[in-house]
Each structure stands twice: as C-alpha cells, then as structure tokens.
Amino acid sequence: MFDMNELGCCVHNPDSSDSFLPRSVVPTLSAAAIGLGSNLGNSQAILADALTCLNNTGGIQVQACSRLYRTVAVGPPQPDYLNQCALLRVTLSPIELLQMLLAIEQRFGRVRRERWGPRLLDLDLLLYEQQQLNLPQLQVPHPRMRERAFVLVPLAEIIPNWRDPLTRQTIAALAQAVDQTGVEPLHPVLI
Secondary structure, X not given: OOEHHHHOOOOOOOOOHHHHOXXXXXXXXXXXXXXXXXXXXXXXXXXXXXXXXXXXXXOEEEEEEOXXXXXXXXOOOOOOEEEEEEEEEEOOOHXXXXXXXXXXXXXXXXXXXXXXXXXXXXXXXXXXOOOOEEOOOOEEOOOOHHHOHHHHHHHHHHOOOOEOOOOXXXXXXXXXXXXXXXXXXXXXXXX
C-alpha cells in the first residue's frame, strides 16, 4: 500500500480547519474504494490531477493510492489504459459520491460516446464500506469488479484484506484468482 505522501499525491491535512470542529459536528467518515482509468491524452498527468481534484473536494479524503498499471483495453480497439485504485474516506453517501465522481469526469472533459470506448478519465465507485446497493444508477460493489484484473490488482495493493460484500472473499484472493494477463505495473514498488 502506498501512502499518498510517498507518491507525491495530495493528502488531507489533519491540521486543516475541520480538525478543530467539536466532536459532535465532525461528520462520520466512511471508507470507499474507487478505480481510475485513462487512455487518451497524458493519462499519467490526468490521473494525478484527478487524485488531487478528489482530495480537494469537500467530503472526500484520499487515503492511499496504488501504483499505475498499463492495461490492455476492454471493448472496441483503442489504446492501452493507465489504471489505478484509491482508498477514500468520505462523508458523502454512495449516491453523492457517484455524482461527485461523474462531475469530476465531466470537468476533465469526459464524453460518453460508446460503451467501453476510449476516455480521458474514468472514475468508478467499486466499494463503499460493506454496503450492497442495486439501484438503476449505481451498483455497489461494482458489478464487473470481480472479473477485471485491471481493477483487482491495484485494489489488492491498497486494501488486500477488504472482503467483497457479495462473495466474502478478500480482494487479495479475488486478485489471485483472476487472469492478470495484460496488466503491467508502470513503475516498480517503492520501498
């Protein structure tokens, strides 16, 4: 697992003004995991900027992020992706978090033309605590997460012992069980 400081990403400042609020006013933080991906433009810069944007958004603290992975695209012919996952602490509900992720995608110029088509930025809500949601606009855990190495491999770096609410298997076990062909770390592990 990578600490945000080690990767040069922005980190929530514990000395910020919200740490001085009385306990009864401090909102409850929930854990959420997201996947990030990009295969258009300067993907490495886009993903770094997206993490900074997330961390600077009210109600979201980026706690950890995985390495970047170069992955073979799923869907129509297109360039390889850069993917990573991040662990968030949020005061937002799952629906509010989804709306924020979609708004950030749009801010980065995401246009939805075709399913699984190329994109500047893709932000997927993968897990939210141990909740299971099946709504028209949101399914948690992400419905295809368990079959995608480009999600499970980086996710296992940051939350290997988190249990999938549906299968009760750990993320590490799910990552070991999936075919990891075409998922290559962009940088070696930092020690």
